[in-house]
Amino acid sequence: MTKIKIATEWLESCAGCHMSLLDIDERILELLKYVEITSSPLTDLKHPPEEGVDVGILSGGIGNSDQEKKAKEMRKKCKILVALGDCAVFGGICNLRNFFPKEEVLNRGFVETESTSKGKIPKSEVLGELTDQVSGVNKVVKVDVYIPGCPPSADSIYYALTELVNGRIPVLEGDLLHYD
Amino acid sequence: MAEITLIINGKKVKGETEDTILDVCEKNGIDVPTLCHFKGLTDVGACRMCIVEIGEERVAINTACTTQALDGMVVKTDTERLNNLRKINIELLLAERNHFCMFCEMSGDCELQDLAYRFKIDYIRYPLLFPKLPLDASHKYIIIDHNRCILCGRCIRACDELEANHTLDFRERGWQKMINIDLNSTLRESTCTSCGSCIQVCPTGAIFDKKSPYLGRSEECEFTKTVCSECSVGCGTEIVTRANHILRINGNFDSDVSRGLLCDKGRFEPLYKEKKRYLKPMVRVNGELKESDWEEATKIMVEKIGGMDGKDIAGLVSARATNETIDLFKKLINNVFCSENIGMLHGPITTIKGKGSLNKILESDLIIVVGADFSKDHKVVRSLIKRAVVKNDSSLILVNSNANNLSSYAKLLLKKEELEKVNEEISMANEVSIIFGYKISGDVEKWISKYGGEVNLIGLMPGTNSLGAYKLGINRNFKPRKARGLYILAVDEDNDILENIIEEAKKSEFVVLQTSYENVLSKEADLIIPSMMWAERSGNYTNMEGKTQEVNKSITSPPEVKDDREIMVSIADKIGKFLS
Numbered sequence A: 001m002t003k004i005k006i007a008t009e010w011l012e013s014c015a016g017c018h019m020s021l022l023d024i025d026e027r028i029l030e031l032l033k034y035v036e037i038t039s040s041p042l043t044d045l046k047h048p049p050e051e052g053v054d055v056g057i058l059s060g061g062i063g064n065s066d067q068e069k070k071a072k073e074m075r076k077k078c079k080i081l082v083a084l085g086d087c088a089v090f091g092g093i094c095n096l097r098n099f100f101p102k103e104e105v106l107n108r109g110f111v112e113t114e115s116t117s118k119g120k121i122p123k124s125e126v127l128g129e130l131t132d133q134v135s136g137v138n139k140v141v142k143v144d145v146y147i148p149g150c151p152p153s154a155d156s157i158y159y160a161l162t163e164l165v166n167g168r169i170p171v172l173e174g175d176l177l178h179y180d
Numbered sequence B: 001m002a003e004i005t006l007i008i009n010g011k012k013v014k015g016e017t018e019d020t021i022l023d024v025c026e027k028n029g030i031d032v033p034t035l036c037h038f039k040g041l042t043d044v045g046a047c048r049m050c051i052v053e054i055g056e057e058r059v060a061i062n063t064a065c066t067t068q069a070l071d072g073m074v075v076k077t078d079t080e081r082l083n084n085l086r087k088i089n090i091e092l093l094l095a096e097r098n099h100f101c102m103f104c105e106m107s108g109d110c111e112l113q114d115l116a117y118r119f120k121i122d123y124i125r126y127p128l129l130f131p132k133l134p135l136d137a138s139h140k141y142i143i144i145d146h147n148r149c150i151l152c153g154r155c156i157r158a159c160d161e162l163e164a165n166h167t168l169d170f171r172e173r174g175w176q177k178m179i180n181i182d183l184n185s186t187l188r189e190s191t192c193t194s195c196g197s198c199i200q201v202c203p204t205g206a207i208f209d210k211k212s213p214y215l216g217r218s219e220e221c222e223f224t225k226t227v228c229s230e231c232s233v234g235c236g237t238e239i240v241t242r243a244n245h246i247l248r249i250n251g252n253f254d255s256d257v258s259r260g261l262l263c264d265k266g267r268f269e270p271l272y273k274e275k276k277r278y279l280k281p282m283v284r285v286n287g288e289l290k291e292s293d294w295e296e297a298t299k300i301m302v303e304k305i306g307g308m309d310g311k312d313i314a315g316l317v318s319a320r321a322t323n324e325t326i327d328l329f330k331k332l333i334n335n336v337f338c339s340e341n342i343g344m345l346h347g348p349i350t351t352i353k354g355k356g357s358l359n360k361i362l363e364s365d366l367i368i369v370v371g372a373d374f375s376k377d378h379k380v381v382r383s384l385i386k387r388a389v390v391k392n393d394s395s396l397i398l399v400n401s402n403a404n405n406l407s408s409y410a411k412l413l414l415k416k417e418e419l420e421k422v423n424e425e426i427s428m429a430n431e432v433s434i435i436f437g438y439k440i441s442g443d444v445e446k447w448i449s450k451y452g453g454e455v456n457l458i459g460l461m462p463g464t465n466s467l468g469a470y471k472l473g474i475n476r477n478f479k480p481r482k483a484r485g486l487y488i489l490a491v492d493e494d495n496d497i498l499e500n501i502i503e504e505a506k507k508s509e510f511v512v513l514q515t516s517y518e519n520v521l522s523k524e525a526d527l528i529i530p531s532m533m534w535a536e537r538s539g540n541y542t543n544m545e546g547k548t549q550e551v552n553k554s555i556t557s558p559p560e561v562k563d564d565r566e567i568m569v570s571i572a573d574k575i576g577k578f579l580s
């Protein structure tokens, strides 16, 4: 049987959702019988393979142009795109900055912090540029599966993955659906 | 009211002519999602969650909570169309303000979140708005976070209909609509009476108390129904605890005394008192109180008090003690110490007693308040009076009443010398309530007793269980001069009551003080016996209406603190007498 290929990536994220993925513990061995994780921020290979994957998983919101690019790349390379965690679903805790104008946020972060002297707002072509507001990934790409939670529980993630392995689109409910 | 029949979801169900569709559904166990509806408050149809389909050929969609049920109506509550509309509704609410549950203190206990889960909402189809709204943390006990508000108006209705205070209302329209406090005041500077009703009815994390956030969700907590021990109204409470700690005091909407209402003294103050707890018996040695143990404490008690002649012994008990404890204390003083000298810490109560009911205040067209002060306790009575005046158009006459916050509701303010002026008003009214304070005497008492049989007569009591103690035969027997040995069962009594007997205690040779906390009498005590505090006691209280209500313990006392009754039994035992 050919294994289902999965690639993951984190965007504006604290890595908590990926930790929760690891929290499925020994069940990951069972899963690996049916699944090949081609690339992820936790593995040596970081980028999804050229030939693409079956399932792409994104955690974290879209907060700068670099993250936007990564989200679009993942969308192009996967058949089913999963938004994992509140940040990917609707911006999550990253949304906090949406209550302030972008300039104020940058100033506070790079110039006005108490520990900063002679601060400067970084600007360079290799750095992503901050978006005006943070958003979930569905603002820039089409999302097929949403798994909210901050982070989603290991059970929710495991359930969603087993449904995908079995060719079904997961529908979370009961204890598996939570926003905190 | 006549019976009507409706067809709901294809089944014949019964209701009554005055029912809304929601009432009929509730009576028949048909679950309809609601959000702005709260039992006991007027329905306003604000949230549109309870929408139902009405009719067969031409189907109308309307809110079940505000649509009157009619005989023969055909109603559907659970169609795909309705559920899609409900979903849109919830998503719009979530998108409108800050509903990022991961840092909300209500997460896990939020009715909006529950509905979102119920309708399996895993993302929001609409753009989030991110309005920058204020959070008002100015009040001593309460926080209002407009960011979590869904404008259901429950708090407004609770403030207006339960507390009759109307501090809260809406301002602006459309998506700028906000909860407004007085004339755009902060809650601290507002007319708010700190009753806390708004906290209890808010379905989301928009209004909450300052003590309990993040300390436990409902599923991790225990809930104990009991009675407030702060005054003689005897409001029904629900104590929320987790791991033997009190998180919050809620009003009990099932209580037929208070119907969910509490005052700040009952809801918040007990959680804010910082007092030193006695965990072990203390004995005075060379002028200093020294930690001791039960063995030594009972021994000293038996030697000192037990050794005295009955006529030299006196007992004083707090009205915060339960009927059972007061009864046993009386037996201990009477039968074991052979003394008749026993009384209440707050002194004797009025000769004339109320015999009315608090609920009847709301039905009275004339309310007369005589010599009553609601500034410290009995505030829920004040709320009921206000409700009667504001909502039911009752007339209020205040006689010699420092009833703060009530004078603006009164039609007449009289001095006690002018009492006779009230007679004519009474003769013209249908239902009259007379509410009198516990410091009345002489002519006033005589005037009131004239109306004793005819009106709804309510007498405020100086202590929580004063009427219970009176019924057990403790009232006017205490003769201070005769007390060489003074046994004070203070439980967790407040200093302002205890202050009155400092002089008595000073004169006594040996003072036993059974108390939960260090207090103004501690200095005079020769022996201190630790006692349970309010949340640790069980038994019964008799409120000022004469209703006897169950007091249930919500937490367990520290290991060294014994039940007051157990202590008395072991003292009697040591003396060689049986007490039960």
Ligand code: SF4
Residues within 6 Å of the ligand: B098, B099, B100, B101, B102, B104, B105, B106, B107, B108, B110, B111, B112, B113, B148, B204, B205, B206
């Ligand atoms: S009020 Fe309810 S829905 Fe809003 S953030 Fe808090 S828990 Fe979530």
Ligand code: SF4
Residues within 6 Å of the ligand: B142, B155, B158, B159, B163, B165, B166, B167, B168, B191, B192, B193, B194, B195, B196, B197, B198, B199
């Ligand atoms: S605490 Fe009571 S009086 Fe104050 S705003 Fe809330 S409901 Fe109104």
Ligand code: SF4
Residues within 6 Å of the ligand: B148, B149, B150, B151, B152, B153, B154, B155, B156, B179, B201, B202, B203, B204, B206, B207
């Ligand atoms: S503060 Fe709470 S109760 Fe009041 S309108 Fe907002 S959500 Fe409703």
Ligand code: SF4
Residues within 6 Å of the ligand: B228, B229, B230, B231, B232, B233, B234, B235, B258, B261, B262, B263, B264, B265, B266, B267, B377, B378, B379, B380, B381
């Ligand atoms: S009115 Fe009295 S019994 Fe009621 S909550 Fe206030 S203090 Fe407690």
Ligand code: FES
Residues within 6 Å of the ligand: B033, B034, B035, B036, B037, B044, B045, B046, B047, B048, B049, B050, B051, B063, B064, B065, B066
């Ligand atoms: S419950 Fe009926 S409209 Fe809110």
